[in-house]
Amino acid sequence: MIKKIFGTAIIALCAMQTLHAQDSTKSLAISGSVDGYYRYNFSNAAGNSNNKTSFTNSQSSFALGMATIKADATALSGKVTATADLGFGTRAEEFSYYESAAKSSLAMVKQLYLTYALSSNVKLTAGKFATHVGYEVMDAPLNRNYSMSYMFTNGPFSHTGVKMDVTAGPVGFMLGVANFIDQTTSTTSTKTLLAQVSGGSKDGKLKAYLNYAGFFGAHEGSNPLALKSLSQLDLVVNATVTDKFGIGFNATMQDRKQIEGSTNPSGSWKGLALYLNVDPSPTVGLTWRNELISDSKVVYYGTKSIYASTLSLDYKVGPFTLIPELRFEAAQSEIYSKNDGTGSKSTATALLAAVYKF
Template identity: 35%
Template sequence: MSKFNFANIRLFLVLSMVTVLNVDVQAQEEEEESFLSKISISGTVDAYYRANFNGLNKEDVNDAGDEFLGTAPGSSFANLPGFALGMANVIIGYEGEKVGFVADLVYGPRGADAVFNSPQAGDFYRSSNIINQLYMYYNVSDNVRLTLGNFNTFLGYEVISPAANFNYSTSYLFSYGPFSHTGLKADFTIDENWSAMLAVMNPTDYTEYNPIGKYSFGGQLGYSNDAGSAYLNLIYGEQTMADDALFQIDLTTGWDLSDTFYLGFNGSYQTTDGAGFAGAAIYPQISTSDSFAIGLRAEYFNELEDGGVVYNADATTTAFTLTGSYTYGNLIVKPELRLDSVDGAEPFVDSDLMPQDNLSSFIIAAIYSF
């Protein structure tokens, strides 16, 4: 009888161990599945074709060996001739109940332009060539979020990602405002409509570290409802070893005025000891069907007399960009006509390499989102 009981006891212990191990394995699998369910992967790839109607359509140099820069608008991105690449963009995110992170990786000409002012941007072995954003956040409460790391700017109407802009080429206001910041920011939800943000950051677009030991301060006040939103943005701080501080105030707003008509606006003023710019752009857009829309960007950009940032110390640019947007599944095709005209300078060149004050161009771009 005792032998029988001992055998039963051994069998019971073995079964108990198997059960415990099985429960432990199941718990680990459930924990891994829970973690993976909070991971997201998204991104875009884009390419385009660009040609000038009244200007040079190839890279060329003058007698001094200087490359002509007047073969494209002075704004960022989509400025290469012929068939050209944008960038590959992969965004990996984790959204937990309290904490999370975003790793936004870019590669290609558009991505390289986006991190132009990183101290290590010229070194292909450095991370700055692929990191567009890299930040972590902590939800202190339902109304307060702290974010630390590198994040795209809160100023302006347009963004780096081509999928998030209606127009494929970018505005002057976007191109000469900040692209990205590295620092600490606090986002506040005041109520269901109002929000605010405060930030302390490295000098603008120095995304890997702070090479000069000076800091900038940013702020934002926002209002949104079902029809649209409006954001008032501020940034102030010394950007170089000189003592002159940069100040920029920016208003970004957009509203659905009907089921098919949307109107956006961006106004901005930036100055550093009298040098800088002031400008405004409107963005009317009409949806003709679920898959096609057409939109205009009409922009006025004035370089301040004490020192211009694009073409001349005292130049005014008007730029009109008409863009169509056709969506088929995850693919967006954007044909675009653009006219840039500059008063006070002749920054462009024609096919005979003669200077001129205007440039008309055509772009057709394809963007795939996943």
């Protein structure tokens, strides 16, 4: 099965390479990464890792993350591009949970898309691509914290469909339509609307993105979540204060409307996250992430509020990064477990991750 996936990707890329026999501007770039970690939750509760976010679900053990291989092909001076991005391991399986549950080989396909530039300012993309929603992304080398935030975990991971990007200097606009959220192969006719408006300062030190993903008007049984509608509005701001200090900010609101007759409540949950990034030297980086989740009507999280604080140190040696991390969480309700199995309103975790990119 893996051979078939690689074979399909290689054939697609070779087709792009031979798209125009006289094109001397075609190129092919290969990149990738591997990561793994050790995690210890200080509660050490039997059968409960006290992990409520994506991926780092192990307790007191070494664990594999994900191996990725990505191929980017361009032709006609970049007018046409193709990307095949494959992932193998626990992280890849969790982020492709629909395909993993169906035991589909598509669970290994993180991204697979074609892009055609209509002009220098307008491009069309079709295929599977990572979501535009949120501050964090699924690839470990692209995040400064190794463990994931609540907002990343409970937002979309990817979209399979078509989108159009329009740019004019620092201002950008994106509009698209895709399968049901996170589904590569759709099991429903419900479609997801995608949108983004972006802008920033001329010097690039301030960038802001207003993102949307959602669906509405669904009928009973017409989508896996059994929701009438789901809409997520998301804001991401990045500010470079100095060459050694930067700030990231993410605010999100997800509105969930239940179908008529459902016993689950309709309503919204909200989240805020502040990232303080300090780089005292080219080899050492420090990131402090503080996240607050508010779910006043308890429509999703099982508690009215969650606070999570994560401190990560990135020690870089060439393409290798070592990430020791400390994380503390507290909730309004007892959603965590103590060592004796009783409930707890807080928990603390230590983690050591290793990431290599090429």
